[in-house]
Amino acid sequence: MRDDSKNSPAQADAWRQLRSLTSARIALGHAGTSLPTSAQLDFQFAHAQARDAVHLPFDAAALSEQLQARQRETLTVRSSAADRHIYLQRPDLGRRLSADSVDHLREYASAHAEGFDLAVVVADGLSSLAVTRHSPAMLERIDEMARVEGWRVSPVVLVEQGRVAVADEVAELLKARMVVILIGERPGLSSPDSLGLYFTYAPRVGLNDAARNCISNVRLEGMSYAMAAHKLLYLMREACRRQLSGVNLKDEAHVPVLEAGEDTRPGNFLMGE
Secondary structure: OOOHHHOOOOEEOHHHHHHHHOOOOOOOOOOOEEOHHHHHHHHHHHHHHHHHHHOOOOOHHHHHHHHHHOOOOOOEEEEEOHHHHHHHHOOHHHHHHOOOHHHHHHHHHHHOHHHHHHEEEEEOOOOHHHHHHHHHHHHHHHHHHHHOOOEEEEEEEEEEEOOOOHHHHHHHHHEEEEEEEEEEOOEEEEEEOOOEEEEEEEOOOOOOOOHHEEEEOEEEEOOOOHHHHHHHHHHHHHHHHHHOOOOOEEEEEEEOOOOOOOOOOOHHHHHOO
């Protein structure tokens, strides 16, 4: 078979070695004034993955079965957005529960009048793929933290067609002191499965984003489950101590680093030191 690679018009980029350090689209090379065919095809594939992640249906029933198999109680509800088409066009409807869902949670809350320290919500958001892949592992860590702290935790409330703010209504109905929602973030061209965690103290309907703290890009190629749990625990502890969340609560969690001498590659990798 003849090798035509030497005759290819595509030219490699001088910074190509940096591609091993990031999933960002850098050092792609060029063919004249255009991208090489392989880079263009990779871009189109990533774009298709992002679009698929937005429209992939949320299998709440399968996730509920998976959690119940781990002895974790779940409640499944819906937002006021009747379907995916409406959800994407009307973000406001994704922020509120449907009437039937409100009744369902009120009925549950009436049987648990003591309320909860922490309400846990999972919503598809803009990537049910992220929720399916990453929420079980994050929920396990959240439950472990709550047990250590002695917090009463609500069932995992699964919200179909949900936006971030729907967690406030869920928590208010369940009489929860705090709420965390695990939700699929808007897909990027290298991250169709990015999970976001949004935390609110004293949640209630009508709060805006300034009242919430966000931990973003939770996935295998982004922030690890352990680091996300570490940051979340710091925020929850500080929120309980200071009785607030959002812009007035900064993430100052201590991040463990390598001690001097443990890193065998000191210096700036860009400088080749």
